[in-house]
Amino acid sequence: MSSPLRRLLQLAWPIRNWMLLAALLGSLTIISGIGLLTTSAYLISMAALHPDVSALSIAIVGVRFFGIARGSFRYLERLVSHRATFRLLANLRVWFYSALEPLMPARLLVQKDGQQHELRSGDLLRRAVSDIDTLQNFYIRVLAPPLVALVIGVLMWIFFGAFGIVFGLIFIAFYLLSSVGIPWLAHLLGQRVSREMVSTQAELESQLVDSVQGIADLIAFGQQERQAQSIERMNKKLQKLQMTAAYVSGMQGTLTNLLMNLTAWTMLLVAIPYVYRGELSGIILAVLVLGALASFEGVLPLASSFQQLGGSLEAARRLFEIVDARPAVQNPTTPSPTPQDHSIQVKDLSFRYEESEPYVLRDVSFTLPRGKCLMIVGPSGSGKSTLANLLLRFWDYQEGTMTLGGQPLQAYQQDDLYQQMSVVEQDTHLFNTTIRENLMIARKQASEEEMIEAARKAQLHDFVLSLPEGYDTAVGEQGLRLSGGERQRVAIARAFLKNTPILLLDEPTVNLDAITERAVLDAIKALRQQRTTIMVTHRLAEMEMADEILVLHHGRIVERGTHASLLQSEGLYWRMWQQQRARTVEAV
Numbered sequence: 133m134s135s136p137l138r139r140l141l142q143l144a145w146p147i148r149n150w151m152l153l154a155a156l157l158g159s160l161t162i163i164s165g166i167g168l169l170t171t172s173a174y175l176i177s178m179a180a181l182h183p184d185v186s187a188l189s190i191a192i193v194g195v196r197f198f199g200i201a202r203g204s205f206r207y208l209e210r211l212v213s214h215r216a217t218f219r220l221l222a223n224l225r226v227w228f229y230s231a232l233e234p235l236m237p238a239r240l241l242v243q244k245d246g247q248q249h250e251l252r253s254g255d256l257l258r259r260a261v262s263d264i265d266t267l268q269n270f271y272i273r274v275l276a277p278p279l280v281a282l283v284i285g286v287l288m289w290i291f292f293g294a295f296g297i298v299f300g301l302i303f304i305a306f307y308l309l310s311s312v313g314i315p316w317l318a319h320l321l322g323q324r325v326s327r328e329m330v331s332t333q334a335e336l337e338s339q340l341v342d343s344v345q346g347i348a349d350l351i352a353f354g355q356q357e358r359q360a361q362s363i364e365r366m367n368k369k370l371q372k373l374q375m376t377a378a379y380v381s382g383m384q385g386t387l388t389n390l391l392m393n394l395t396a397w398t399m400l401l402v403a404i405p406y407v408y409r410g411e412l413s414g415i416i417l418a419v420l421v422l423g424a425l426a427s428f429e430g431v432l433p434l435a436s437s438f439q440q441l442g443g444s445l446e447a448a449r450r451l452f453e454i455v456d457a458r459p460a461v462q463n464p465t466t467p468s469p470t471p472q473d474h475s476i477q478v479k480d481l482s483f484r485y486e487e488s489e490p491y492v493l494r495d496v497s498f499t500l501p502r503g504k505c506l507m508i509v510g511p512s513g514s515g516k517s518t519l520a521n522l523l524l525r526f527w528d529y530q531e532g533t534m535t536l537g538g539q540p541l542q543a544y545q546q547d548d549l550y551q552q553m554s555v556v557e558q559d560t561h562l563f564n565t566t567i568r569e570n571l572m573i574a575r576k577q578a579s580e581e582e583m584i585e586a587a588r589k590a591q592l593h594d595f596v597l598s599l600p601e602g603y604d605t606a607v608g609e610q611g612l613r614l615s616g617g618e619r620q621r622v623a624i625a626r627a628f629l630k631n632t633p634i635l636l637l638d639e640p641t642v643n644l645d646a647i648t649e650r651a652v653l654d655a656i657k658a659l660r661q662q663r664t665t666i667m668v669t670h671r672l673a674e675m676e677m678a679d680e681i682l683v684l685h686h687g688r689i690v691e692r693g694t695h696a697s698l699l700q701s702e703g704l705y706w707r708m709w710q711q712q713r714a715r716t717v718e719a720v
């Protein structure tokens with residue numbers, strides 16, 4: 133048994149009883165169908181001999197019984213199998229999400245063909261949605277039908293054997309050929325195709341998501357035609373694969389039907405001499421033939437069953453790829469209690485994203501006492517955001533130490549660390565819901581008054597009141613109905629609401645004009661009171677707020693001090709300050 137198959141079965145283990153019940157009901161449905169056809173055959177053949185009606189009464193009851201039983205069992209089977217599948221799908225989604233969460237927000241790398249690949253958002257979306265849905269097929273269409281076919285095969289073998297060994301042999305030979313031989317052939321022919329179909333579909337969806345996300349840039353650079361052609365090529369490839377899959381499934385259906393009819397014919401040809409010799413009643417002849425036809429109902433779903441096996445395994449492989457990916461950071465086995473002291477100390481810190489890549493930070497050291505404010509400035513790419521992300525422990529550093537309250541960051545549970553920090557980034561993500569909900573994610577249990585108080589401190593409240601539906605106004609996808617400054621103030625209000633002792637501000641005003649920047653900075657000034665604050669910026673505004681400023685260049689601290697002392701020393705900081713002032717004067 134290949135490993136993904138075994139792991140898929142393990143995932144279904146909690147609902148095994150439901151699945152077995154569904155397979156039992158599926159078998160009973162087919163058995164009722166066989167019963168219906170055989171008793172009907174018996175009834176019709178008997179009726180042709182014009183017997184007394186009383187001789188037919190049992191068969192008539194049988195036909196009624198099997199007719200009703202078939203419908204009822206089918207209904208129950210659908211009910212049970214869907215219930216089992218929905219429960220399984222819910223479990224699978226939670227399982228996948230729980231595996232995904234620790235991998236974020238460090239970039240997501242998966243192991244493929246012995247190499248690491250970064251996952252695109254479209255691909256991840258496909259795994260989280262479609263691949264999990266594909267697994268639903270595995271359990272309903274791949275796993276259950278062979279079980280049902282097995283039950284029917286054994287029962288009908290005994291049934292036909294009861295009329296003569298030869299009938300049992302004929303049945304089992306054709307049944308095995310169509311239930312094992314043909315699906316196996318179809319699997320061999322179709323497994324590559326169904327695997328490729330899953331990966332091509334994934335690639336197509338990734339490209340579509342990329343295109344939709346970047347549509348404005350594609351149009352602006354006149355590249356929409358090229359992108360459309362690339363999608364068209366992918367689409368054609370998918371169509372070709374779908375055609376091949378349809379050929380295989382058509383061939384399989386035809387061969388199974390052929391074998392089903394051949395079984396009926398062979399039964400008929402073999403049984404006729406028995407009837408002539410008086411060893412078999414003529415009425416049984418019809419029962420044998422129609423019984424043989426009806427028992428193939430158990431085999432027909434195997435066609436798609438085997439065909440879907442390749443696709444299901446490919447979907448499973450793609451999901452396990454994520455589940456097996458190693459998170460960038462691990463929680464300690466015996467974590468330190470939540471820190472009470474919120475001073476931060478960084479000593480001789482060096483960091484690079486990959487072993488093969490150059491260091492992004494080199495020998496960085498600083499001490500930030502509780503309640504003080506540190507600003508990190510420097511040209512683009514100097515490593516400012518990386519330093520902030522290391523404080524959040526999105527990655528682990530290679531050399532040096534980073535401590536919070538005297539303990540290394542690795543000593544704390546990741547969640548405990550997040551509980552101590554509020555983050556305001558360059559681009560705040562807002563969910564496609566109301567302003568209220570977007571604020572409340574900072575603290576679910578906050579009261580209305582606390583939420584309004586936070587909005588007021590972030591200078592957001594008056595703006596919200598000016599909206600037609602106040603706090604119940606929807607912000608649109610990614611908060612696009614709000615301006616950049618309004619979005620940043622939502623982020624600051626969240627930080628007020630979360631009320632943590634440490635604040636991490638990563639270029640919170642970078643995309644804002646001077647007037648909006650001023651409003652946001654005023655809100656930040658209120659927010660940072662009494663909190664240990666680290667602010668990353670290359671916009672040198674309100675620098676007097678800082679107790680210490682670090683100037684990073686190519687990952688190293690090249691200058692440090694207060695705003696006044698750094699201006700005096702006339703180094704990089706001073707040059708950045710001059711350039712920025714010149715730009716401001718030009719703009720005015």
Ligand SMILES: Nc1ncnc2c1ncn2[C@@H]1O[C@H](COP(=O)(O)OP(=O)(O)OP(=O)(O)O)[C@@H](O)[C@H]1O
Binds near residue numbers: 511518
């Ligand atoms: N996830 C990542 N994987 C690999 N390299 C990265 C990653 N993020 C950043 N880098 C690299 O690390 C270096 C520092 O990037 P960082 O974002 O920390 O700089 P920054 O000073 O914040 O820049 P900016 O002011 O433009 O935001 C850059 O060379 C960047 O290409």
